[in-house]
Amino acid sequence: MNIQNDKMNIEKQKPDIISIENDTEKGISLWTEAWHRLKSNKLALLGLVIITLLFLVSILGPFFTKYNYFQQNLMLGASAPSLEHWCGTDMLGRDLLVRIMYGTRVSLAVGICATFVSLTIGVFYGAVSGYTGGKTDSLMMRFVDIMYALPFTMLVIILMVWFGRNFILIFVAIGIIQWLTMARIVRGEVLSLKKMEFIDAAKAIGLSKRKIICRHIVPNILGVVIVYATLTIPSVMMIEAFLSFLGLGIQPPMSSLGLLIRDGAQVMEEFPWMLFFPGVIFSIALFAFNFVGDGLRDAIDPKMNKK
């Protein structure tokens, strides 16, 4: 399902060097330069603004609404947007606006946590594999190949069924699937870094492998990692929506954007607001993350010549 990040940049053996030792040359550091480039990308900036807004509204919003997300009004049922309910109500008479806010919270949480899980596992796995090289690297990548060959859907179904439908389990399950891509990308980066002189220098002065990995390799791949982490969040949110479609996602009465959209798609013709509002928020969130991620990638890659 999510293979977009797969071999995207492995071919680009671009060096992304930052020496940890202080920058002696004057002028702007790489990060500042990247920030400048990012700023010129209007879409990415818009994305950042949107993401910030989403966070603020979803975390603080529910404090300001009249209803809470589980209050039902069975007699009312699904009703169109009105002054009472700005986004309308769902089929059990619950206020949709506050449910969307909660849903955004949950979706963002799942997105970030799953990405974090995949990041943690992926970066270290990829770094170790790439740096160690040789037979260990071969073996480790063989394992990744095998994991790739297992169909994601079935794995998740089995994991969810095995461990029950725990909220935490969802992002662990997703994270466990997503780390493969991260590992591959990181390994690619590490492989190219390995050939750099400064690594030889570090080896020459006798730094242990662990220290080299932690102090020199990891900070230099940070850029790539941040880019892909930002791009993983939206695909995780999409996966969560897919799981909701299967009935395996977030469990009621909690809601996630995926669940809201799923319910909304079912009653799209009779109660269009149930799809419209969550759908728009969901799409905007995904757009925003994708644009920021793309922008970051463009910004951090020094080879691109932008006029």
Next chain:
Amino acid sequence: MKKKIWFFLVLFIPVFLVFGCAKKETNVSTGNLKGILYLGNGSEPQNLDPQTVTGVPEQRIISALFEGLVSENPKTLAPEPGVAKSWSISNKGLVYTFFLRKDAKWSDGTPLTAKNFIFSYKRILSPPLASQNAYMLYCIKNAKKFNKGTITDFSKVGVKAVSPYVLQITLNKPIPYFLSLLTHMAWFPVDKNIIEKYGKIAQRGTKWTLPGHLIGNGPFILKQWDINKSIVVVKNKNYWDAKKVKLNKIIFYPFNDNQTEERAFRSGQLHVTYTVPTSKISVYEKNKPGIIKITPYLGTYYLIFNVNRKPYNNLLVRKALSLAINRTSLAKYVVKGGKIPAKSFTPPNTAGYTADTDLDYNVQKAKYLLAEAGYPSGKGLPVIELMYSSSVRNRRIVEAIQEMWAENLNIKTSIVNKEWKVYLDSFRTRDFSIATASWIGDYNDPSTFLDLWMTGAGNNRACWSNKEYDRIMQQASDTSNKKLRNNLFGKAEKILISKMPIIPLYYYTSLALIKPEVKGWYPNILDHHPLKYVYLESK
């Protein structure tokens, strides 16, 4: 940039024109002309062997391909001659003698004799076949023993071919509704020649049910079966009553998604569908009332307790939970489709029996009982785990109940969604506290509902046991006097409701969307619509 926009427009316009102007023939319009019925049949049938399947989609097709000794009147469901043109009951209701038609044939023209029925019953009762419906034949003398393997000589079982066209069945005890039992597919005959051509008598999953192989004795024959695509049956010329059959062909379409099926109906791909998404019920009722059919259905939707688990072993807790549920709201606003809030377990007017029990919605009393049970204002009550199987309808129901309990009793419920297979397994391993459940009657008699709760009954998932209840039910099964039976059932039901191992919520209705050209389709409580009588009348 401008050039590119024009380029795309120029490309797409002719494409759209072609589609816009093409006149589309729908299935319904072709079907009306040619006598072909298009039917949405829910999930893909697992198999078409009448003796090893249990699902409703399978049953619909099998009833078109096979016919039993007795068939049903499409309006009243009263038993009518099927393969048997007449019968006599003797020995105080213990012996049934069926006189088969001499012109009854298999679809390949070979004659259907009493020996075929002996073979069929032997097959379904043979242990290796592992038929889930074999228990339906346990009313026959020694059938249960043969099915359990206690005896291995089938000639001891109470079925006999007295002569080529006379079949005699001996029961363990008189059963007043025996004839209606015979309309269930477990009793349908199967052709020995075909089955033995593709395997042994009691071998599961052989290829005899594939198109081109399958031989039945019903109004239609199996022509084509593409998995997940369609099943096609055509009129059987060798059917004894072929004159009455007006349809030439029926095409069954499997669907996995309610919305997809309803859309297919709306756009003219189907004549009939039995799936109506909840949100569309009121739309049809308002705009197209002639098309949607809502009929009382012989089934009850309920919550079931595991009475061995604390605190559900406490009767007061169970009663409190029941009193805190607003069944009227649930039926009217959540489930919709004319469901009636339950007052008993057995649906009203089941073969003339209506229970005399009541199920209240009384929040004050609920609070009081909960306090009496030792949980004043819900304090101290452990979090309730309400298990349900994945489906949108179930989810809405449990969400509503969760909220009702929270608001009315101040208690916390966690709803546990389990996939179908895991849900079923949880019952088997008794790994649940409260769960949603539904029971659809196998035949039109209260015993199909009340038998469930006898001690040790196979489907008694509540693990509930009550000696008085057992005694009364035993008495009821020993008598064939209708009035006496109903009286006893009433008593048993009172015990059931007062002890509350289950919380009945509502009685089912069956929903269907039917195009006006479809005739010969009559609503009834078992939702059986024999396709033999259905025909298309184009305007």
Next chain:
Amino acid sequence: MFFFILKRVVHVIPVLLIVATITFFLIRIAPGGPFSLDKNVTPEVLANLNRHYGLDKPIYIQYLEYMKSLLKGDLGPSFQYPNRTVNEMIGNAFPVSLELGSMAMALALIVGILFGIIASTKPNDLRDYFSMSFVMLGICIPAFVLGPILIWIFAIKLNWVNVSGWNTPTDYILPVITLGAMYAANIARLSRGGMLEVLSLDFIRTARAKGISEKWVIIRHSLKGGLLSVVSYIGPAVAGLITGSFVVEVIFQIPGLGRLFVLAAFNRDYTMIMGTVLFYALMIVILNLVVDVIQILIDPRRSFSE
């Protein structure tokens, strides 16, 4: 090249065996078996069912027997549809998914590459923003929303095509668009990125300086290099497409492999799950190999001795 391929083929076999083993044990550990049934079956019936399917034997014997028949190419009978074999069912469903998947991929490639190139010609310009926003719809709208919306517009309101089914050629349009949308978006992104990178290289500057028109600069000089990353994306993407998309198949009523597969998982149809998982693994591995070979062939920087 031959030895390269041979080496990879040899690697494929243990991968498949391990996948088979992991799946075999994983699905048996999951709760809920194929015979958890609606009406409580008596223990005898359950025992007989288990015996018929060999589930009463110790698990390692089941494993060995399965492996033995696997080597013969026999995936066994389906648990859910007992009168069909898994080979048969996959054989019927795969061509459908293949059709759907290839058309979706073709659409995704055309639309994606086109938009990606358009976007890359004037980065950070309105043209870039609009093109990319348009294709991004593919990644930002889930298929189970896009599908019903398209159906509502084109099949119900405008009545141009059927709402579902897989019979007439017009039935193909909406599912292909729904399925291809996400891939189009990713391809657009990749090609934009690749083109941007290539277009910033020195030899392009030279070509422009020589006076070659922008059109030829793009088509003749940058395309091959720019689309390199698209090639590596296509491999696993095609595998995913071909093995069916459950969502699209359910919404459009298409008898493909995706539907077969997810339903098998829910029904605990062990043999079907194994069959489809192995099939998927095989597809991925083969396609990865094909993609790698193509990459090495197109990219002058690489060679088969890696």
